[in-house]
Amino acid sequence: MQTSESWATNKPIYSRLPECYQTxxxxxxxTGYFDELLLETKVKVDDLSRQLDPLLCDIEWLDFLAPxxxxxxxxxxxxxxxxxxxxxxxxxxTKIWPNKGSREVLSLVLDCFDIRHLITSRGDFILGTSTTGDALGTSAWEYIIYLPNAYKYGDKFKLTQKLNSLYGPCWCSTEIIFNDDYITEF
Structure with a gap:
């Protein structure tokens, strides 16, 4: 019996034995126990490509895929x-590690955690707030993370601080400001 035929019978070992033993x-x-074991193993091996896809895998696989x-x-x-x-x-x-340390990656990571935010460079012109007499671009290496007032000193604030230290632009000074005026709904 061919390999594909023996698997189709759901008895891959038993079906390959000579007929005199099958009676x-x-x-x-x-052979029953080992046939079942082989079938279960084959299902897991055939499913491996799905388990390596973070968007489709079982929850248990995410902590395995992380490292x-x-x-x-x-x-x-x-x-x-x-x-x-x-x-x-x-x-x-595709996005995080190749661009780590950029404002875009920090924003992406904050979005992954559903943290509402706005990141601006100090000196950016903000329509309706900045006046034309402001010195624009004088401190290009500083940035501000605006968070809603509801996050003030809570868990999302602490998480934002941690994520900023891990993914934010390094060698830059940063400030976190709570202000609902700058935050828009998703």
């Missing part, structure tokens, strides 16, 4: 929400 009950009893995509130590927490983990892992090689 006894003892043979089926002896494979660069998230170790302070960069990963097993208690984070499932959707956050999926977004971080799926964006790791």
């Amino acid at each position: 006894t009950e003892a043979t089926e009893w002896i 494979l995509t660069g998230f170790t130590g302070d960069y990963w927490d097993k208690t984070w929400a499932t959707q956050t983990k999926r977004l971080l892992i799926s964006n790791s090689y």
